[in-house]
Amino acid sequence: MKNELPGIYIHIPFCKTKCHYCDFVSYPIHKSAVSVELYIKTLIHEVKLRKEWLASLPSAGIPRRFQSVYVGGGTPSVVPSGLLQMLFEELWKNFDITDEAEVTIEVNPGTIERNGLTLYRQMGVNRLSIGVQSFDDSTLKKLGRCHTTADAYSVINGAKAAGFRNLSLDLMFGLPGQSCKLWFDSLSKATALSPEHISCYELGIEPNTPYGKWHSQGLLSVPTEDDVIGMMENTSTYLGSRGYQHYEISNYAKPGFQARHNSIYWKNGPYLGFGCAAYSYWQGRRFGNVNDLDLYRESVYNNRLPEADSETLDIKGSAGETIMLGLRLRDGVCLKTFEKRFGVSVWQFWDEEISLFTERGLLEVSSGCLRLTDQGLLLANQVQAAFV
């Protein structure tokens, strides 16, 4: 079996301000004790440490060529482009990244100018993931986003003018005060711009956020479960009729524009993560960096990889994760590939669970793959949980 190439993830833990619903590891840029410049220099040092670490490992069949680089956050576009360029130069110097690699940067409207986008193109960035979230200004305000829809139009048009031919827009549904009409209005405005890829995320209310607090105090009016299910079900039909293939629970793409980097995660493939709070998966081991900026910097400058936790799963654990992640894909988990990888069939470990979910109409085997049915998609979390 040909091994798929791994990817590289870089975490930028800074944002202009903090959104009300966010529990990602990100710090408001102007209040951070570690400057952006110092952070990028630390990242560069980590890149060198990780290169030495990689050279010291036996190959174990994992190719050392990388097919993708994904810069996420946080808000990578708050980093001055010149600093990102410095980081990219070191990354390409220290790792073998293919000429055809998918290179993505997450961008938030209102955080980057046209010349910054042009510099991204010159650095080899060929895909932008733009955090639009909504095309309704009052919804953006309620979310605590620091931009307007005019900013979104400006960055999307600027990216096209700078030569980008692979744009992904992030949108959110199930938001406070958002009706079905308002959601489909955002979708309609998004498709009118004809991006190659659209991600639609349901709002999750996390306890340690302002939304979590307001929700527990009864101050947040979110759509009913039925409305949210309606939004989910109809989104697939709506985007399908406009040429977007629903290929993953939250993701839609025009033909040929599925996210390559994220596909590594969904196929439980190998990747290396750099930066504060970044995770990696390599040779069956999942490990994460510290999420405190000071500890991250201190560790790297003392020439220690900043790992905080690490887990190596046994075959069943790793196979279960592979199914859990693979069921996110509409194609599901290829049974032949699974058997070659783990030396067992899915039924040897989960015969009972698969039979049960199949009888309930939530799982099916189609074209040699185990996948969620349309009905199963609505209860994905419940089905996925049975495998881990």
Ligand code: SF4
């Ligand atoms: S921009 Fe993204 S990472 Fe930053 S605070 Fe908002 S949701 Fe969180």
